[in-house]
Amino acid sequence: xxxxxxVDYTPEAAELLLKLTKINGPLMFxxxxxxxxxxxxxxxxxxxxxxGGSDVLVGELVIEGVEExxxxxxxxxxxxxxxxxxxxxxxxxxxxxxFSLESTEGKRFLTRSRLFTDEEWRVLENSPVTTGA
Amino acid sequence: MTDFIxxxxxxxxxxYLPRYDHWINGKYEKPDSGxxxxxxxxxxxxxxxxxxxxxAKDIDKALDAAHAAAPAWGKTSATERAIILNxxxxxxxxxxEAIAVAETWENGKPxxxxxxxxxxxxxxxFRYFAAAIRAQEGSAGELDNDTVAYHFHEPLGVVGQIIxxxxxxxxxxxxxxxxxxxxxxxxxxxxEQTPVSILFLMDIxxxxxxxxxxxxxxxxxxxxxxxxxxxxxxxxxxxxGETTTGRLIMxxxxxxxxxxxxxxxxxxxxxxxxxxxxxxxAFYDKxxxxxxxxxxxxxxxxxxxxxGLIDTKIYDRFLGDVxxxxxxxxxxxxxxxxxxxxxxxxxxxxxxxxxxxxxGKKEGAKVITGGERADLGGELSGGYYVMPTIFExxxxxxxxxxxxxxxxxxxxKFDGFDNAIEIANDSLYGLGAGVWTRDMNTxxxxxxxxxxxxxxxxxxxxxxxxxxxxxxxxxxxxxENHKMMLDHYQQTKNLLVSYSPNKLGFF
Numbered sequence: 178x179x180x181x182x183x184v185d186y187t188p189e190a191a192e193l194l195l196k197l198t199k200i201n202g203p204l205m206f207x208x209x210x211x212x213x214x215x216x217x218x219x220x221x222x223x224x225x226x227x228x229g230g231s232d233v234l235v236g237e238l239v240i241e242g243v244e245e246x247x248x249x250x251x252x253x254x255x256x257x258x259x260x261x262x263x264x265x266x267x268x269x270x271x272x273x274x275x276f277s278l279e280s281t282e283g284k285r286f287l288t289r290s291r292l293f294t295d296e297e298w299r300v301l302e303n304s305p306v307t308t309g310a
Numbered sequence: 311m312t313d314f315i316x317x318x319x320x321x322x323x324x325x326y327l328p329r330y331d332h333w334i335n336g337k338y339e340k341p342d343s344g345x346x347x348x349x350x351x352x353x354x355x356x357x358x359x360x361x362x363x364x365x366a367k368d369i370d371k372a373l374d375a376a377h378a379a380a381p382a383w384g385k386t387s388a389t390e391r392a393i394i395l396n397x398x399x400x401x402x403x404x405x406x407e408a409i410a411v412a413e414t415w416e417n418g419k420p421x422x423x424x425x426x427x428x429x430x431x432x433x434x435x436f437r438y439f440a441a442a443i444r445a446q447e448g449s450a451g452e453l454d455n456d457t458v459a460y461h462f463h464e465p466l467g468v469v470g471q472i473i474x475x476x477x478x479x480x481x482x483x484x485x486x487x488x489x490x491x492x493x494x495x496x497x498x499x500x501x502e503q504t505p506v507s508i509l510f511l512m513d514i515x516x517x518x519x520x521x522x523x524x525x526x527x528x529x530x531x532x533x534x535x536x537x538x539x540x541x542x543x544x545x546x547x548x549x550x551g552e553t554t555t556g557r558l559i560m561x562x563x564x565x566x567x568x569x570x571x572x573x574x575x576x577x578x579x580x581x582x583x584x585x586x587x588x589x590x591x592a593f594y595d596k597x598x599x600x601x602x603x604x605x606x607x608x609x610x611x612x613x614x615x616x617x618g619l620i621d622t623k624i625y626d627r628f629l630g631d632v633x634x635x636x637x638x639x640x641x642x643x644x645x646x647x648x649x650x651x652x653x654x655x656x657x658x659x660x661x662x663x664x665x666x667x668x669x670g671k672k673e674g675a676k677v678i679t680g681g682e683r684a685d686l687g688g689e690l691s692g693g694y695y696v697m698p699t700i701f702e703x704x705x706x707x708x709x710x711x712x713x714x715x716x717x718x719x720x721x722x723k724f725d726g727f728d729n730a731i732e733i734a735n736d737s738l739y740g741l742g743a744g745v746w747t748r749d750m751n752t753x754x755x756x757x758x759x760x761x762x763x764x765x766x767x768x769x770x771x772x773x774x775x776x777x778x779x780x781x782x783x784x785x786x787x788x789x790e791n792h793k794m795m796l797d798h799y800q801q802t803k804n805l806l807v808s809y810s811p812n813k814l815g816f817f
Contacts, residue, residue, distance in 0.1 A: 212575025217551025271658025
């Protein structure tokens with residue numbers, strides 16, 4: 178089995194990401210933890226949020242019409258608790274969410290999750306992860 | 311008919327304006343963009359007013375006003391500022407019902423919490439810092455016979471504050487009261503989910519403050535919050551929110567070399583040692599209530615006791631009793647005084663909670679009670695309601711590790727003191743914790759061993775102004791409440807004075 182993807186997106190999320198890319202330029206995500214607007218994926222201009230050795234690259238979203246793959250990051254400590262779950266970036270109606278770019282569209286990105294299957298996990302468990310260092 | 315009439319209806323204590331501009335330099339100013347966004351009440355899901363959509367130009371205008379006001383405000387005596395803070399408190403007290411109803415309508419919380427907790431705490435906060443600034447003194451240190459070190463407190467100048475939506479007025483006051491007591495001027499950006507209850511309050515107290523001391527700019531985070539947080543014209547930024555935005559704010563602050571205080575949430579353990587069930591008495595009843603505090607403010611509290619750790623010796627009995635207590639929570643119209651749990655603050659917050667109920671079930675956690683969205687019928691069908699939920703599982707599950715910010719508690723058992731502390735500290739966060747026991751030695755040792763800024767001991771969710779509040783680990787930097795908060799809004803000026811007429815002899 179090839180390396181399973183850790184993160185995916187819904188068609189609605191893809192549509193919004195295409196729109197946001199046209200407005201702003203290349204994008205990135207950093208999955209937030211904690212508090213009010215937290216536990217949500219934050220969407221920024223690529224490079225706006227400085228990642229480093231304490232962040233893990235969860236995956237890249239390759240979207241038709243979006244030239245540059247959108248990297249999805251998470252803090253490494255948080256990843257330890259999340260790594261057994263597959264993530265899907267979805268979008269719902271809403272507002273706010275820190276400085277995330279979609280709020281101006283009346284939308285909010287949302288992370289949906291499922292457990293990896295045993296087969297997927299066997300491959301992923303021992304696969305190295307990339308950090309932002 | 312609810313106990314309090316909804317804003318805008320005949321006989322209501324509250325009339326919101328149809329449209330709110332920015333509050334800059336003591337008056338309402340139209341947004342630079344000319345654009346407004348809709349403000350929805352989570353009670354019914356309906357729009358009740360429009361709010362100015364701020365941008366960098368509006369933030370700059372507010373900063374202009376704050377900088378113009380800062381020199382004079384910073385030179386007022388502590389007495390003058392304390393008198394103003396006390397007058398604000400008195401004015402709020404005289405209008406407590408209207409302010410409570412306004413906050414409930416915007417946030418969705420039960421009015422009994424706004425009326426008896428949030429707004430009285432906000433009032434007390436102004437009084438506390440009025441007292442604290444009066445009593446604050448610098449120091450004079452006699453370093454040797456001829457040398458004295460004087461230390462003076464000076465205001466920072468103009469500070470930025472970004473407010474969350476869970477307690478739109480109290481969280482604003484936690485930041486405003488110490489900042490203006492210490493002689494600073496403020497540009498404040500409310501949450502876009504709850505932009506106007508703070509303006510409703512401002513309308514009530516506006517004649518008490520000099521123009522430009524407090525300025526309020528609404529708008530989206532990326533359009534208004536970011537220009538404020540990244541502005542080279544602020545001397546400090548205070549933020550309550552989540553970890554990623556917290557890091558981004560620190561990043562901006564590093565560019566300007568300014569201090570930050572961050573309050574970034576938690577996953578607070580609430581620990582029940584076996585002896586709480588030694589008697590079926592008032593204390594046991596108090597402990598059951600302490601567990602059920604996860605439903606306070608619909609669980610939308612950074613310190614929500616969202617992990618219930620129960621001694622294996624009493625597990626079945628205690629879980630049975632707290633489930634019965636949870637099932638007795640009355641969910642209803644937030645404007646009814648008997649309602650114990652109201653609406654989640656926004657539709658996206660509702661969606662996020664539901665996504666966590668989903669992953670909890672997928673990870674194999676057992677739903678003891680709740681676990682679904684609630685439809686309260688009638689006009690409330692459009693509102694954002696969730697059943698109070700108890701999950702049973704283990705501490706490695708994501709519902710034990712991530713802040714859901716809803717009325718959801720994840721329960722597990724522990725075997726002995728060390729195991730309790732190990733589970734409690736197995737978290738990225740360290741904001742709050744609860745310890746329940748009749749043995750004060752156990753209580754003390756547990757309280758000291760838990761890595762959290764606030765350990766409630768035989769109580770929970772009390773927020774007196776005189777107790778320091780803030781996080782360990784990923785829960786943030788700095789403290790709020792307590793007179794030590796003044797230090798977060800002040801510079802230390804040292805005058806090092808030589809009273810010797812003689813030279814050193816070096817040159």
